[in-house]
Amino acid sequence: MNRVVIIGGGWAGIAASISAKKAGAEVTLIEKTDLLLGLGNVGGIMRNNGRFTATEENILMGAKELFKITDDLSRHKNITFPGHNHASLYDVTKIEPEIKRFLVSMGIEILLETRATDVVVENGQLKAIILNNDDVIYGEVFIDTTGSTGPMGNCYNYGNGCAMCILRCPSYGPRVSISEKAGVKDLVGKKKDGSYGAMSGSCKLNKDSLSQEIREILDKEGVLVIPIPKEDIQLDKLNKKVCQQYALVEYAENIILLDTGHCKLMTSFYPLEKLRKIKGMENAKYEDPYSGGKGNSVRYLSLAPRDNFMKVRGLNNLFCGGEKAGLFVGHTEAITTGSLAGHNSVRYLADMELLELPNTLAVGDIISFENEMKETEEGIRDRYTFAGSTYFTRMKEKNLYTTDLSVIEEKVKSENLIGVYEKQLI
Amino acid sequence: MVDLYKCIDGGSKYCPCHLADNDSCISCSILRGEKFCDCNWNGVCIFYEYRMNNYKSKEQRKIFEGYVEKKMNLSERVILLKIKVEKELIDQLNRFGSYVFIKGNSDIHYFEAPMSIFDLDENHIYIVYQEIGVKTKKLNEKLNLGIRGPYWNGIIGINNIDSLANSNCAIITRGIGQSSIGIPLKKLAEKNNEIVIFLDKGKINLNYIDLITDVSNLKIIELDVLSEEGQKQIEDCLINNQINLVFSAGADVLHRKISNIIKNINKEIKFAATNNNLICCGEGICGSCTRKMKNGKRIKSCKAIINPNLIY
Numbered sequence: 001m002n003r004v005v006i007i008g009g010g011w012a013g014i015a016a017s018i019s020a021k022k023a024g025a026e027v028t029l030i031e032k033t034d035l036l037l038g039l040g041n042v043g044g045i046m047r048n049n050g051r052f053t054a055t056e057e058n059i060l061m062g063a064k065e066l067f068k069i070t071d072d073l074s075r076h077k078n079i080t081f082p083g084h085n086h087a088s089l090y091d092v093t094k095i096e097p098e099i100k101r102f103l104v105s106m107g108i109e110i111l112l113e114t115r116a117t118d119v120v121v122e123n124g125q126l127k128a129i130i131l132n133n134d135d136v137i138y139g140e141v142f143i144d145t146t147g148s149t150g151p152m153g154n155c156y157n158y159g160n161g162c163a164m165c166i167l168r169c170p171s172y173g174p175r176v177s178i179s180e181k182a183g184v185k186d187l188v189g190k191k192k193d194g195s196y197g198a199m200s201g202s203c204k205l206n207k208d209s210l211s212q213e214i215r216e217i218l219d220k221e222g223v224l225v226i227p228i229p230k231e232d233i234q235l236d237k238l239n240k241k242v243c244q245q246y247a248l249v250e251y252a253e254n255i256i257l258l259d260t261g262h263c264k265l266m267t268s269f270y271p272l273e274k275l276r277k278i279k280g281m282e283n284a285k286y287e288d289p290y291s292g293g294k295g296n297s298v299r300y301l302s303l304a305p306r307d308n309f310m311k312v313r314g315l316n317n318l319f320c321g322g323e324k325a326g327l328f329v330g331h332t333e334a335i336t337t338g339s340l341a342g343h344n345s346v347r348y349l350a351d352m353e354l355l356e357l358p359n360t361l362a363v364g365d366i367i368s369f370e371n372e373m374k375e376t377e378e379g380i381r382d383r384y385t386f387a388g389s390t391y392f393t394r395m396k397e398k399n400l401y402t403t404d405l406s407v408i409e410e411k412v413k414s415e416n417l418i419g420v421y422e423k424q425l426i
Numbered sequence: 427m428v429d430l431y432k433c434i435d436g437g438s439k440y441c442p443c444h445l446a447d448n449d450s451c452i453s454c455s456i457l458r459g460e461k462f463c464d465c466n467w468n469g470v471c472i473f474y475e476y477r478m479n480n481y482k483s484k485e486q487r488k489i490f491e492g493y494v495e496k497k498m499n500l501s502e503r504v505i506l507l508k509i510k511v512e513k514e515l516i517d518q519l520n521r522f523g524s525y526v527f528i529k530g531n532s533d534i535h536y537f538e539a540p541m542s543i544f545d546l547d548e549n550h551i552y553i554v555y556q557e558i559g560v561k562t563k564k565l566n567e568k569l570n571l572g573i574r575g576p577y578w579n580g581i582i583g584i585n586n587i588d589s590l591a592n593s594n595c596a597i598i599t600r601g602i603g604q605s606s607i608g609i610p611l612k613k614l615a616e617k618n619n620e621i622v623i624f625l626d627k628g629k630i631n632l633n634y635i636d637l638i639t640d641v642s643n644l645k646i647i648e649l650d651v652l653s654e655e656g657q658k659q660i661e662d663c664l665i666n667n668q669i670n671l672v673f674s675a676g677a678d679v680l681h682r683k684i685s686n687i688i689k690n691i692n693k694e695i696k697f698a699a700t701n702n703n704l705i706c707c708g709e710g711i712c713g714s715c716t717r718k719m720k721n722g723k724r725i726k727s728c729k730a731i732i733n734p735n736l737i738y
Contacts, residue, residue, distance in 0.1 A: 150464045151465075153454070188462075
């Protein structure tokens with residue numbers, strides 16, 4: 001039996017399930033809620049800044065399906081918003097069923113409303129996952145893509161409390177760190193001020209609760225920037241959020257809205273009273289998190305120590321992807337790390353040498369750079385995303401950032417990685 | 427990292443309890459003084475409950491006044507008591523695994539004896555007990571009782587039994603273990619389960635199942651459950667009747683034998699067993715109920731919800 005068991009059905013887990021399936025394994029994907037995608041259900045931003053390059057690198061390597069779906073479901077393409085170029089915004093109200101249908105069509109077994117709560121380990125080898133109802137799922141190799149958000153006690157201690165986000169801990173139970181249960185000590189990310197964790201960086205307003213004028217602009221342009229009343233400007237809030245790529249001054253002095261089907265507000269949270277002072281937002285209401293006026297979910301409280309093959313250190317057969325694998329931000333980053341984890345999990349089954357993506361590609365460089373940086377006190381307080389901040393700066397400095405498809409193709413070709421994720425290994 | 431367990435009282439009106447007040451919650455890592463959130467989730471965030479109650483435990487169980495309306499000697503030393511008690515307590519005892527602590531109302535608390543609820547009706551609870559030691563020898567002379575409750579962890583493997591419906595189950599009971607099958611029997615029948623009862627009169631030499639009210643057409647097979655023939659008979663029944671659940675109500679020796687039978691046949695059969703551990707406070711504080719499991723870990727069996735396969 002060549003079974004890959006993936007715990008956590010967000011972008012990383014989904015990407016891993018596809019690459020593992022294509023490589024020839026039997027794949028089981030476990031997800032605690034009734035929806036796949038997790039935070040992908042409230043995200044939507046693709047192809048902005050360095051993510052364009054990373055996307056095309058992934059596509060050339062064979063991890064193309066998810067990007068095709070997000071491209072096809074984009075409400076807006078090639079738009080500009082403060083600090084970001086050539087962004088696409090996918091429709092969060094349509095994405096999940098499309099992704100699910102695709103996974104089903106690939107023959108990936110999906111177990112929804114299924115929560116992993118413990119593991120069976122023997123001699124440094126993971127044997128099985130134990131579920132909340134005491135059922136046991138056996139496998140030969142496992143991938144932890146459970147993310148790093150919450151649970152409620154963490155959101156309280158390191159944030160503003162449970163904000164009732166899409167992860168819905170009260171309904172479905174809290175996430176459980178598979179690596180921790182397997183005996184590996186997880187790492188904890190920090191904010192710039194040294195305190196633990198970081199708050200999710202955006203929330204969603206119900207579009208119908210906004211004025212017709214705002215809705216029309218959002219539908220047409222995809223972005224709207226509204227100045228915040230002077231008395232409500234708070235610059236220090238920028239340091240608290242996960243998404244450092246959106247931590248520019250513009251984001252503190254203005255309300256920045258993006259159209260992803262809902263109205264995405266590019267700040268962690270915004271007190272409702274204050275929000276309703278703004279013209280056109282007098283009746284504004286939060287779509288996600290439900291208590292977006294108070295706070296947002298807290299991330300990065302359990303990162304698994306890993307190598308650049310995405311294997312968790314300390315165990316033979318556990319891999320990781322997404323936020324579980326490091327201080328990554330974004331869907332593209334999750335798909336990048338997840339795809340590699342899925343592919344390598346099958347290389348492991350096939351007793352093949354594992355694949356490490358080269359530093360000549362953005363997708364390889366971010367994986368090794370983040371791993372190196374988070375060992376340092378400075379690095380553990382930073383975030384790693386193709387879309388901005390430290391890593392995008394590095395991409396530009398090292399000539400890794402380009403929107404020229406022929407250049408990207410040449411790079412991937414010269415590394416012999418064209419279609420590497422398409423090959424059936426077992 | 428501490429071991430965390432689902433708690434029978436988690437999310438109930440008595441949660442959070444004294445254990446949370448003393449950094450000793452068995453389910454929540456933060457209520458054990460840890461830095462990060464981890465738990466054995468049983469449906470509710472106990473930390474949030476504690477926070478929302480101003481970082482204090484909820485009001486805990488009290489002692490209800492009970493009045494013995496009827497007592498009946500089923501044999502020289504086996505006694506049934508029909509006790510009138512407040513409806514508020516009775517409603518909360520109508521559950522799998524329910525029990526209370528009973529003493530004479532003027533006795534000091536050391537006399538509290540844990541007793542399974544054998545049966546109940548609108549205004550009464552019924553218990554059947556054996557006169558064995560200091561807590562029970564003169565209990566039947568006391569008309570006014572102090573009843574502390576409700577408690578619910580009287581069945582190990584509660585999750586296997588409490589949601590079972592439209593299935594085939596076997597109840598295997600011996601001796602005074604019959605005192606624990608009344609309510610489970612009724613509730614299993616309510617959920618359209620087919621039930622067969624293997625009954626061993628045991629050392630007390632009694633079959634008193636017919637004293638349970640509102641159950642009819644019971645399939646009872648009397649045998650010596652500890653003998654080889656008896657066990658063979660049970661094994662055959664489990665196989666031929668496609669039994670999904672076995673509930674063992676007797677001493678630990680019975681639980682071990684039944685667990686072995688199940689393991690020999692088919693691991694898919696669910697198992698539940700009466701909790702025979704020494705229960706003194708019922709609150710997870712005194713430690714009398716501490717039991718060592720097969721994995722070497724110790725748990726407080728009055729609070730923790732555990733898989734019986736970890737013990738038997």
